[in-house]
Amino acid sequence: MISPVLIDRFGRKHTYLRLSLTDRCNLRCTYCMPEFGMKFTRPDHLLTTPEILRLGKLFVGLGVNKIRLTGGEPTLHKDLPEIVAGLSELDGLKNITMTTNALKLQDMAQDLKMAGLTGITVSLDSLKPEKFNQIARRNRLDQALTGIDAAINAGFNPVKINVVIMANINEDELLDFLQWGYYKPVDIRFIEYMPFPDTGWSEAGFLPYAEMRRRIETEYTLSKVDSDPSAVGKSFSVEGSQILVSFVTSMSESFCGDCNRLRITADGNIKACLFDDTEKTLRDVMRDGGTNDDLKTVIQQALQSKPYEHEPMDDLLKKDNRRMVAIGG
Numbered sequence: 001m002i003s004p005v006l007i008d009r010f011g012r013k014h015t016y017l018r019l020s021l022t023d024r025c026n027l028r029c030t031y032c033m034p035e036f037g038m039k040f041t042r043p044d045h046l047l048t049t050p051e052i053l054r055l056g057k058l059f060v061g062l063g064v065n066k067i068r069l070t071g072g073e074p075t076l077h078k079d080l081p082e083i084v085a086g087l088s089e090l091d092g093l094k095n096i097t098m099t100t101n102a103l104k105l106q107d108m109a110q111d112l113k114m115a116g117l118t119g120i121t122v123s124l125d126s127l128k129p130e131k132f133n134q135i136a137r138r139n140r141l142d143q144a145l146t147g148i149d150a151a152i153n154a155g156f157n158p159v160k161i162n163v164v165i166m167a168n169i170n171e172d173e174l175l176d177f178l179q180w181g182y183y184k185p186v187d188i189r190f191i192e193y194m195p196f197p198d199t200g201w202s203e204a205g206f207l208p209y210a211e212m213r214r215r216i217e218t219e220y221t222l223s224k225v226d227s228d229p230s231a232v233g234k235s236f237s238v239e240g241s242q243i244l245v246s247f248v249t250s251m252s253e254s255f256c257g258d259c260n261r262l263r264i265t266a267d268g269n270i271k272a273c274l275f276d277d278t279e280k281t282l283r284d285v286m287r288d289g290g291t292n293d294d295l296k297t298v299i300q301q302a303l304q305s306k307p308y309e310h311e312p313m314d315d316l317l318k319k320d321n322r323r324m325v326a327i328g329g
């Protein structure tokens, strides 16, 4: 008998699916992908729109109530509005969110809202044009800021802003981001820089949460806000402002014990842990004519092999993991 819910060996219930739509991107962020030589998945190896919607329905039937569309850059998928609309018809799915670099939001935010997208998270690592260009390897800060405004104008509230903080690169902008967002309908999430193969990560570039928070508290008064135990961030309100500031402490204070997340890569592999290189194909099960029960069996195998927690930061680079762009962050 295949379990009708997604509970792993450690009793963790999985209700959140991160679904990658593509491994392609219109930026080349240093921490995520190489500037040249990236081997992209062949188009016929990517999940098709009907396959994506079939998996969405199956996972919602297994208790998933939140799906995040990610990538690569999900707005590059030609069927994105159709995928959002298809998912929004699923009974039991409460949240359909997307993580994006915002470059295409000016043209798409309104349509995505109408299609049923409930939340947008934008990655933005610098407010300075030259620094943005250095990190993203494309000179597109203005386009990203216009995209954020478009998301706000379309009614996404709050728009979440992800900022990967790297020592000696953008650590000097912690306070600038608070000042920028202070009166906007945004939440700001500072993310610890995570090690992935071939992305130039080094411990010298790592700035832990405690130090980020200490620097912010030299200028702002933060108060802890209770959040869902499975939330990846520690959240704080900011005195005098409506915004929340969060810290994603994956490296210095891992939150694996309450993990409720599963991932599907753009080529259709289920990945139970971001840092575990074990993957199982769902795409091939579908293309070999597999039934939903066949898919559920593979999903349960992946779930039951999920580790309790990821290795310490220094050991992660030794793993044969994919880069973030190919996993779906």
Ligand code: SAM
Pocket: 025, 031, 032, 070, 071, 072, 073, 074, 099, 100, 101, 121, 122, 123, 162, 164, 191, 192, 193, 194, 195, 196, 199, 324, 325, 328, 329
């Ligand atoms: N292209 C979209 C974007 O950038 O928002 C979605 C995909 S991106 C891989 C998802 C998230 O992963 C982004 O917020 C990005 O900053 C984060 N990310 C990628 N590599 C990372 C790393 N080495 N450390 C921390 N966060 C990382």
Ligand code: SF4
Pocket: 025, 026, 027, 028, 029, 032, 033, 071, 072, 073, 100, 101, 123, 324, 325
């Ligand atoms: Fe592209 Fe997002 Fe990776 Fe930057 S973080 S290269 S925007 S997928």
